[in-house]
Amino acid sequence: MLESPSHASDDDLLRLISKGHEPAFVQFYRKHQRAVYRFALHMSGKTEIAEEVTQEVFMTVIGVAKQYDSKRGSAASYLYGITRNFVLRSLQRERPYVAALDDAEDDHSGLLVSGHDLLGDLTRNQQIESLRKAVLALPPAYREVVVLCDLNEMDYAQAAEALGCAIGTIRSRLHRARALLMEKMRAAERCAV
């Protein structure tokens, strides 16, 4: 089978995928799976949802690659659009469980404690865990901007393209989301004291 050129753009890869070119699909998957998986993981807080969503997103790509139109946006925003829909659908399905996250043991919350600074590591892990819970408790519209801009390190323009809204909306939502997070973290600190 022909190799897809390593410098091929996303548009080229999607065109090849629609023609059944396997190496192009593998290349496209390896290029984007990390972003899709991490977005789904940080939005849901669950590895099984992240895995299921990643699989569904790329299944969709296999099925509808032919319909992709680069004039309507980049491949990355096309992928984020699909991912977002699947994540929101999963969250709706899992709502009772997500609501109970505060009480539940998270599946990747295992504390990796090294011997050199036990207390420091524990504190750090607890802070990360509190922050994870605070992010997961944000309303989805705020959570997704935090995930894209702060966790996936996208700039405002990329996030705006991915979510299909104005840069100003991203900026204001991120500002509000950070304020909510700080409130939650302060409340968590007070409870800890």
Next chain:
Amino acid sequence: MNADERDLVEGLRALSSDGPCQAPAYIEHRLVTEFRRRSRLRRARAWLSAASVGAIAAVIAVLLWIGPLAPRRAASPVDSLAMADETTAGFYPLPDAEALPPVESAMVVRVQMPMASLELIGFPINQDRASDRVEAEVLLGQDGLARGVRLVE
């Protein structure tokens, strides 16, 4: 950005690097398997369409070669349907065939097709023998479109 916000962003950065950062390998494997299956189906579908067109062309060529036939009594609709029912027995319908108009006058052509094409009509096949050829009869409707497939014993 004030100190609290800076701390928060720093914490978010730490959260970002915490936990698994990419999908497990089994997902790629599953997706590639599905991609292959769909590619095979697509090829088989294209092959069946080409086979139908080829068969029709062959029939037309034979009819032209034989020359004009003696005029016949036009078959009544009842005759046509009865003939179609008899002819269509034992054929497995192709996907989307139900959306086509009912068969009024049918034509059957014998072809050789790749085993992979049988997946189209729901036959479980041995993937190792997917490229082997089997003999089959394709049922063509009055419009020349394939409606079903019947395996030749």
